[in-house]
Amino acid sequence: MIDLKVLREDPDTVRASQRARGEDPATVDTLLSADERRRSVISRADTLRSEQKQFGKQVGKARGEERDALLAKGKELAAGVKAAEAEQAEADQVLEDAHRALPNLVDPAAPVGGEDDFVVLEHVGTPRTFDFTPLDHLDLGVKLGILDMERGAKVSGSRFYFLTGVGAQLQLALLNMAAAQATAAGFTLMIPPVLVRPEIMAGTGFLGAHAGEIYRLRDDDLYLVGTSEVALAGYHADEILDLSAGPRRYAGWSSCFRREAGSYGKDTRGIIRVHQFDKIEMFSYCKPEDATAEHQRLLAWEKEMLAKIEVPYRVIDTATGDLGTSAARKFDCEAWVPTQEAYRELTSTSNCTTFQARRLSIRYRDDNGKPQVAATLNGTLATTRWIVAILENHQQADGSVTVPEALRPFLGLDTIRPAV
RNA sequence: GGAGGUGUGGCAGAGCGGCCGAAUGCAUCCGCCUUGAAAGCGGAAGACGGGCAACCGUCCGGGGGUUCAAAUCCCUCCACCUCCGCCA
Known part of the structure; x- marks a missing residue:
């Protein structure tokens, strides 16, 4: 509000x-x-x-x-x-x-317009030129024996998948690397509930125009979260926080569930767009006057993570028409996906200013001891989708995938090779 | 799933249908005392809404009801605790 x-x-x-x-x-x-x-x-x-x-x-x-x-x-x-x-x-x-x-007030600095009116803020890295025809992440995943969409569909339907063997390890390694970075940066690591009450879901602004995106358990009057942002925002609902020592930062590790209603036919191959995936999400509670600076910090932490997987990406300033209900401004980092010859979103950080906090009654005491509405922000540190960028960008002519340096200690492998 | 119990201010914990926004203790803040502190003494201090203000109203887990009047009686939902059952 x-x-x-x-x-x-x-x-x-x-x-x-x-x-x-x-x-x-x-x-x-x-x-x-x-x-x-x-x-x-x-x-x-x-x-x-x-x-x-x-x-x-x-x-x-x-x-x-x-x-x-x-x-x-x-x-x-x-x-x-x-x-x-x-x-x-x-x-x-x-x-x-x-x-x-009424959705949140847009930040005057955000570019005005629709989905395609974003502004590219910067490019980091250069797309690699291949001296062989690169495979897409699904073909790679199948050849490497780390991804199984067919059985995912058999068991749960379209847009479901199994990460198998090294694939499962790869995801854990990636999320662990994100968790380690977050912890080192002072975030409190959280494993939150993924089922939440209606008032919490409504409080984060997801039950408005995009309610159709959300899984709902009618028998129990609960919702499956599309991101741990929801649970992390609800964590301090109806509380007055002490923010005198600076922002309160949490990193949530959770599965995320999305119905992907209305996206039929879009990204049907592989794990770009799926009903269930895992994510490490940053979440900050801070004073409203600190929110813009905090937003830049979240973006910097995302870039730090992206650097670790060594993929080319660009940062965009999302246009006003493409902002979520709660966001006043949003920066996305989009990684280069060679087989699509396109940049695809890997992270997204939103400044929700006081919009969510007002709905959820999250406050702090100002210097005069008066309760004031806090600001909330969120940003992605790693998701299942990152595997797409890692596989495609680091694939070799022999069908193997070189593991980015920073990820090796977490995975325990230098190279992912096809199963024999 | 069944039976019972509990839910009051930052915490603990009283509370007869009207004198209860609510005793008391702890914690907090401000004085006094002290070289300084502790103790002791005195005082202050909730949140929300309306109003320029004086002030008014609301809030005793949530919602509803009874009554001229509800923290107090009734219904219901939620959370927690205990016992039984079930599942692991």
């Missing part, structure tokens, strides 16, 4: 933000009028309640006839209060619905 103070004082900024996202600016006016109505309804209900409260005290002291008369009057007041409270509850609900429906 956005700050209602901003809305009241500067509705044009909010409207502009909506337009930049390609969404309806009229929702801003819906919210404004809901806010005004709620305030007037509240002040009326408060007055009536106050009267009734004062009056009720007299009843307790009165005796006999006088008491009976007071009781009758009391009933009248109670009816009035009840009606006013019902109106207040309704106005509250209308406001909350409108408030939750």
Whole structure:
């Protein structure tokens, strides 16, 4: 949720933000009028309640006839209060619905436009030229005996897979390397629940426009997380944090589940786009004034990880129309995938400013000891998809794959060779 | 799955349907005392909403109900604890 103070004082900024996202600016006016109505309804209900409260005290002291008369009057007041409270509850609900429906304010620095209007911030590394025809990651994975999509489909359906043998080890090595980097950088490593309550899922902003992406267990009223961001954001819900020593940083290791509704036919080969994968996710809680700097730090940690797997990549500043509901700004790192001759997203870091924290009631004490809404940010450190970039970029003419230097201690292999 | 119990402020822990935003202890902060500290004494101190403000309202796990009036009575949901059963 956005700050209602901003809305009241500067509705044009909010409207502009909506337009930049390609969404309806009229929702801003819906919210404004809901806010005004709620305030007037509240002040009326408060007055009536106050009267009734004062009056009720007299009843307790009165005796006999006088008491009976007071009781009758009391009933009248109670009816009035009840009606006013019902109106207040309704106005509250209308406001909350409108408030939750509005996505975060975009950062003015983010490029305005749709999916293709991103700005490339930098290129790191150069795509390699092959003196043989490179295989794609699925062919490589099958030849190496480390990836089995067919049986994945047999057991669970399309977009499911088995990582087998060295493939499973490779993923563990990658995630362990990420966990080690995060721990060394001061993150608290977390293994969170992957099933969460509706209010937590809603709090992170995933139940709005993209609700169809999420697995839901109706019998238990729980959701499978699409990223551990969800659980890590919920971790400090309804708390007042001490941020005086700087941001609180967590690294979540979890499986992630995505329905990939509406992506039929897209990336159907291999493990680029799957229903279940594993990820190490960075998550920061910080003061709002530190959020922009923290965002740069998260990006730097992502680049540090990417350097370790030695693949060429570019960093993009995502356009406003392609931001998630909660994000004010988002940087993606996209690795070069030789067989697609394209850059594909490996990491994504979002600055959610106070949007998620306001929904989840996550606060901190400012220098005056006053509770204030915190800011939250997240970013990817490693995922199953990284295996695609590692295999394709490091493949050799003989069908083997050279393991990047930094990964070797974690995998215990220099080279992944075809199973004999 | 069945039976029972518990849920109050940062923590512990009282609380008769009205005098309860809530005793008390610990912790915290500010004074006094002290060379300094501890102890002792005195005082302050919750969150949220509305209002320029004075101030008003809400909040005793969540939601609903009874009542003129609910932390207190009723229903329901959730969490935790104990016992039984089941599964591993």
